[in-house]
Amino acid sequence: MKTFNVSPSDSGIWNRLELERFLIENQDKDIKLMLQEEGCSCVEIGLYDLLDLYNFKSVVIESSNIFEHHPVYKSVLSPRAFKFFDLPTSVDYQKIHKWNQSKSFGILYNRPIWHRLGLLAHMYEYHRHQTLFNFRHDPGCVDQRKLFELTELFMHHPESAANFLKHYRDFPLRLENHDGYTKGASTKQHVDQLCNFYENFLVDIVAETFVKGVTFFATEKTVRPFLLKKPFVAMAASNHLLYLRQMGFKTFYEYWDEDYDGFSEINRYSKILNLLDHLSGKSNKELSEMYNDMQGILDHNYNLITSGKFSTNLKIAT
Numbered sequence: 001m002k003t004f005n006v007s008p009s010d011s012g013i014w015n016r017l018e019l020e021r022f023l024i025e026n027q028d029k030d031i032k033l034m035l036q037e038e039g040c041s042c043v044e045i046g047l048y049d050l051l052d053l054y055n056f057k058s059v060v061i062e063s064s065n066i067f068e069h070h071p072v073y074k075s076v077l078s079p080r081a082f083k084f085f086d087l088p089t090s091v092d093y094q095k096i097h098k099w100n101q102s103k104s105f106g107i108l109y110n111r112p113i114w115h116r117l118g119l120l121a122h123m124y125e126y127h128r129h130q131t132l133f134n135f136r137h138d139p140g141c142v143d144q145r146k147l148f149e150l151t152e153l154f155m156h157h158p159e160s161a162a163n164f165l166k167h168y169r170d171f172p173l174r175l176e177n178h179d180g181y182t183k184g185a186s187t188k189q190h191v192d193q194l195c196n197f198y199e200n201f202l203v204d205i206v207a208e209t210f211v212k213g214v215t216f217f218a219t220e221k222t223v224r225p226f227l228l229k230k231p232f233v234a235m236a237a238s239n240h241l242l243y244l245r246q247m248g249f250k251t252f253y254e255y256w257d258e259d260y261d262g263f264s265e266i267n268r269y270s271k272i273l274n275l276l277d278h279l280s281g282k283s284n285k286e287l288s289e290m291y292n293d294m295q296g297i298l299d300h301n302y303n304l305i306t307s308g309k310f311s312t313n314l315k316i317a318t
Contacts, residue, residue, distance in 0.1 A: 001030040001060070006047070008040040010113060010210050011152070013047065023054050032060040037080050039064035039217020040210050041237075048073065065215040067316050082312055084187045084220045087227075091188055091306060097229040097298075098199050099291055101284045104130040105276070106201035106230075108194055112137045114149035115235050115269055116207040118160035122273050123205070124170070125163040127280045132201045133173040134194065140169070156266050160273075190220040191227055198228040202287055203279060208236035211265045216243045216314060226305040229298040231255070231291075235272055238262060239317040247310045250297045255290055262317075 004022045007014040023031075033047070042048055042061060048070060051059060059073040064081040107123055109116040112135075123131045137144050154161040175197055182189065198204075204225040210217055215237045222244070225232040231252050234240050241251045241261040251258060256279060260271035282290075304310050 001032050002026045003032045003034060005034045005036050008035055008038050008045045008047075010040060010212050011044050013045050013050075016050075020050070023050070026056070027054050028057055030058045030060075031056055032062065035061065035063045035065075035078075037064050037078050037083065038209075039066075039081065039215055041065060041213025041215045042068055042070070042075075044213035064217055066312075066314055067214050067216060081217075084218060084223050085305065085308075085310065086187065087306060087308070088188060091227065093191070093195060093227050093229075096195055096199050097302075099202050099230075099288070100199050101202075101288065103132040103201040104203060104280065104282075104284075104287060106132045106134075106197070106204050108134045108197070108204070109207060110136050111209075112139075112144075112148045113207075113209070114152040114156060115211055115265070117148065117150065117164050118153050118157055118269065119205055119207055119235065119272070119276075120171075121160050121164035121167065123276065124167050126277065130280055132175070132197060134175040134197065135171055135173050138172045157269060157273075187220040187223055191224050194224070195228055198230060202230065202291055204228075204230045204232040205276065206232045206234040206236070208234065208240065211235060211237050211268070213237065214316065216240065218244065223305060226301040229295075229302050231294060231298070233272055233275060234261075235269060238264065238268065242317055243314050246314045247312065248304055249301050249310065252294065252297065254297075255294060 004019060006019060013019060042063065051073060060076060061068065061073055062076050062078050064078040066077060066081055068075040105123060105127065107120055109120060120133070120135055124133070137147065139145055139148060150161055150164065153164065176193065206221050206225065208221055209219060222234065226249065239261060241258055245251060256275060260268050260275065263271060
């Protein structure tokens with residue numbers, strides 16, 4: 001069986017030309033496409049439409065999207081689909097489970113995909129003094145600028161695109177010495193890289209890698225607030241919070257509206273902006289009281305992630 005490593009984004013394939021050459025050269029054969037342990041939706045990246053242009057004896061697609069399915073092409077789940085939940089037994093972040101009330105929100109982003117740019121721009125424009133920023137990419141660098149999904153941001157939310165362009169000269173904003181994201185690092189390495197900043201803010205504004213289509217693929221971005229005992233708002237794929245609850249984790253619907261979780265990505269994004277605006281209106285006293293009251297949830301999530309006793313038997317939302 002011939003194999004090929006597909007490099008997916010949220011809505012496309014980075015190495016599409018190489019993939020097309022592979023498909024042309026291997027028609028009428030058995031092939032296997034490896035999504036490099038990523039959990040995108042194959043519908044959203046156009047993979048099935050591309051495969052339909054050719055004929056193969058059989059096609060196997062290995063993905064970390066637990067819900068990937070196709071009536072013709074066989075989907076198999078990567079054995080490392082939940083790799084970001086694998087932690088060493090020695091992990092312990094108890095000393096930094098606190099909030100010094102310096103900032104209300106945390107923005108800790110690397111790759112400049114559209115919703116991260118939008119959340120960054122919104123918080124920088126309207127809630128700058130309440131937010132701790134760590135945004136690594138430099139819009140002044142020509143090579144890095146190619147990665148900025150500004151066109152997609154403009155299509156989804158023009159106001160956010162305008163806010164980013166208004167302030168793009170102020171970026172990058174780096175808290176750390178690392179210039180970039182260490183690909184292939186373990187969850188503990190990713191968490192260790194940023195953990196010392198967590199005492200400075202309360203709400204982690206999580207922006208996951210994939211937000212389109214039917215998928216569940218939680219990375220270290222979701223796991224990090226579990227380990228560091230912080231509440232979070234998550235811009236991820238639809239029903240991300242629902243699936244976390246199926247795993248046994250608790251979310252924060254007792255403290256703010258989480259109905260954004262079930263909407264399409266454009267409406268989900270807009271609802272999250274409204275939620276962040278609402279939370280920004282709370283005083284440090286109100287937030288501190290809320291933080292103290294939610295300690296049971298934060299303890300539960302920490303104990304569950306460190307015990308490894310969460311469920312991976314998820315049912316797709318209907």
